[in-house]
Amino acid sequence: MATATGIPSRRRLFRVLPDTAERRRLSLRQIVVLSAIWFAIAYLMNTLGGITIPYLVSALTRPATIAWLGLHFTADKNTYVAILDTAGAIFALVWQPAIGALSDRSRFRIGRRRPYIMVGIAGDVVFLSAMAFVTSYWMLIVVYMLLQMASNTAQGPYQGMLPDQVPDEQRPEASGYYGLLQLIGTIVGFIVIGAVLLPGNHVRLAILSYAAVTAIAGALVVFGMPDVLTTRRDASPLGRAILLSFAIDVKRYRDFAWLMVSRLFFLMAPVGISSFSLNFIQDAFHLSRGAASTQAAILQSGVVVFAAVMSLTAGLAAQRLGKKRLISASCVLGAVGSTLLIFAPSFLLIFLFGCLVGIALGMFLSVDWAFMTDLIPKAEAGRYMGVSNIATVSAGLIARPILGPVIDAFNNGRSSVIGYRVMFGMVAVFFLLALVTLQPVREVRVAQR
Numbered sequence: 135m136a137t138a139t140g141i142p143s144r145r146r147l148f149r150v151l152p153d154t155a156e157r158r159r160l161s162l163r164q165i166v167v168l169s170a171i172w173f174a175i176a177y178l179m180n181t182l183g184g185i186t187i188p189y190l191v192s193a194l195t196r197p198a199t200i201a202w203l204g205l206h207f208t209a210d211k212n213t214y215v216a217i218l219d220t221a222g223a224i225f226a227l228v229w230q231p232a233i234g235a236l237s238d239r240s241r242f243r244i245g246r247r248r249p250y251i252m253v254g255i256a257g258d259v260v261f262l263s264a265m266a267f268v269t270s271y272w273m274l275i276v277v278y279m280l281l282q283m284a285s286n287t288a289q290g291p292y293q294g295m296l297p298d299q300v301p302d303e304q305r306p307e308a309s310g311y312y313g314l315l316q317l318i319g320t321i322v323g324f325i326v327i328g329a330v331l332l333p334g335n336h337v338r339l340a341i342l343s344y345a346a347v348t349a350i351a352g353a354l355v356v357f358g359m360p361d362v363l364t365t366r367r368d369a370s371p372l373g374r375a376i377l378l379s380f381a382i383d384v385k386r387y388r389d390f391a392w393l394m395v396s397r398l399f400f401l402m403a404p405v406g407i408s409s410f411s412l413n414f415i416q417d418a419f420h421l422s423r424g425a426a427s428t429q430a431a432i433l434q435s436g437v438v439v440f441a442a443v444m445s446l447t448a449g450l451a452a453q454r455l456g457k458k459r460l461i462s463a464s465c466v467l468g469a470v471g472s473t474l475l476i477f478a479p480s481f482l483l484i485f486l487f488g489c490l491v492g493i494a495l496g497m498f499l500s501v502d503w504a505f506m507t508d509l510i511p512k513a514e515a516g517r518y519m520g521v522s523n524i525a526t527v528s529a530g531l532i533a534r535p536i537l538g539p540v541i542d543a544f545n546n547g548r549s550s551v552i553g554y555r556v557m558f559g560m561v562a563v564f565f566l567l568a569l570v571t572l573q574p575v576r577e578v579r580v581a582q583r
Contacts, residue, residue: 148244149360157301165308167358168299169315171251171292174351176319178258178344179285181327183219183530184408184434185427186340187278189332191215192413192423194271197547207539208547212410214271216538219409221275222282223531229283230523234290245361247291247298254291255352257284259345266341286523288352293523295355297507298362305504306457310448313499317442321435328431333424390509390518392574394525396461397502400568401529403468403561404495406537407475407488408434409530414554417545419481433485437492444496457505458577460497465569468494472562476555494565505577533564 160168188211197210233250240246261281268274300308331340384391411434416426448460471490478484510518537557544553 147357148248150243150245150363151360152365153362154365157299159301159304160299160308162311164299164359165311166315167354168296169312170351170354170358171288172312173315173319174348175285175289176316177323177347178262180320180408180434181323182344183405185324185328185332185412185430186337187218188215188409188412189337189423189427190268190274191218191271192416194268194274208542209539210542210545210548212413212538212541212545212553214538215409215413216534218271218275218278219530219534222278223527223534225279225282226286226527227524227531230286230290230527232290233287234294234523237291237294239364241364241367243363246364247295248356248361250291251288251295251352252356254284254286254288255348255356257281257287258348258352260284262341262345262348266338289523292355295359295361296503297510299359300507305507306501309502309504309507310500312503313496314442316499317438317496320438321442324431324435324438328427328434332427335424387509387511387518389575389577390506392571393505393509394522396465396568396572396575397506397522398525398528398532398568399564399571400461400465400468400498401526402533403472403564403568404491405530406533406557406561406564407472407491409534410537410541410554410557413541414551414557415481417548418551418554429481433481433488436485437488437495440489440492441496441499444493444500448497448500456577457501457508458572458575460501461505461572462569464494464497465565465572467491467497469562469565469569472558472565475558476562508577536560 191214192211195211195214197208200207200209237247237250240249242249258281261277261284265274265277265281268277296308296312326343327340331337331343412426412430415421415429415433416423419426419429421429451460468491471487471494474487474490475484478487506518506522537560540560541553541557544556545551
């Protein structure tokens with residue numbers, strides 16, 4: 135059915151632009167709408183992994199002694215959290231680059247990214263609703279894996295949608311807003327989930343709020359922003375394209391490859407801290423699950439507030455000082471904050487030193503996206519941004535299985551909390567490794583208009 139102007143009504147509902155069209159500078163409103171799913175991802179994933187999953191795992195599991203080759207090891211809640219997150223991360227690691235590459239070559243009339251985002255958001259709503267009613271740890275694992283598959287169906291194409299829309303000279307500004315929206319989503323999530331709903335034992339309501347926020351954000355992007363309509367045909371076999379979605383031309387895009395290695399080590403640090411912060415506070419200060427969730431929410435909200443303050447400031451500063459310098463500084467500051475956390479004897483000092491890590495995270499997020507998009511081929515933005523998610527997902531895939539069992543082993547059946555101090559020391563090493571592996575990256579300066 136066509137309108138009086140001859141434009142199909144479907145095109146009016148789902149706006150599209152040909153991939154040959156010139157990218158125009160976006161308004162602040164457009165940047166915020168385009169960033170809506172970043173807000174939802176932060177609201178969902180940061181609080182789900184940092185508070186809700188540890189809360190559920192603690193309620194659904196009990197310590198178990200494992201004997202292997204004459205050695206005895208107590209698997210406690212930190213190990214169970216690590217197993218759950220690792221199972222979900224495997225799906226994210228494999229799925230997102232493949233879907234991102236598939237969206238690069240898709241020729242749907244409503245856009246190349248939009249259909250995948252719609253399917254992924256619908257899956258998020260379904261599986262989050264199912265998670266609200268799980269009654270066992272193993273049911274939780276299955277639902278969580280399905281949630282990861284749905285979420286990454288949307289995220290891979292969505293990340294490709296960002297460089298589709300933003301002109302080169304606007305990337306530093308847009309990157310700052312993307313980082314800010316993620317941090318605001320995290321803050322709101324910690325307040326709503328950790329400080330309001332979980333302390334009142336409203337676990338189901340907390341999880342259902344994830345579904346509501348995700349659905350609203352998805353609708354804003356799907357209906358509020360145009361998508362690119364692919365006009366060129368790719369003659370290469372689809373199977374080969376998907377297999378190549380996990381690979382990059384290391385020789386040609388050497389700087390991007392090193393940046394991904396550095397990104398991996400950097401993100402291993404905050405992922406490690408946030409994954410076990412609730413358990414650390416509960417065990418160190420002998421609190422109930424509800425009281426610990428409130429304290430963890432206060433701690434992580436404060437950390438993220440400092441990160442949010444730094445996000446826009448550092449994003450603008452990067453235009454003068456350079457993105458590489460800002461990320462290097464964030465690595466150093468993160469290592470200092472993590473080292474101080476080893477020796478922090480009180481909640482106040484833990485909060486203050488954690489805020490140093492938050493400032494480091496804000497500096498990193500403010501320029502990281504812009505730095506990546508400077509180094510990737512624009513025609514394959516979906517695939518390369520999907521590859522960038524390998525570093526994001528692998529951070530949890532590597533950090534949690536290492537840190538969770540280490541914490542439980544050193545804690546020795548909850549007779550000590552030294553395992554958490556060991557974890558902070560290992561996190562400091564992650565930050566320093568990020569600094570070292572960043573050095574080979576050559577920065578591309580994008581001319582400002």
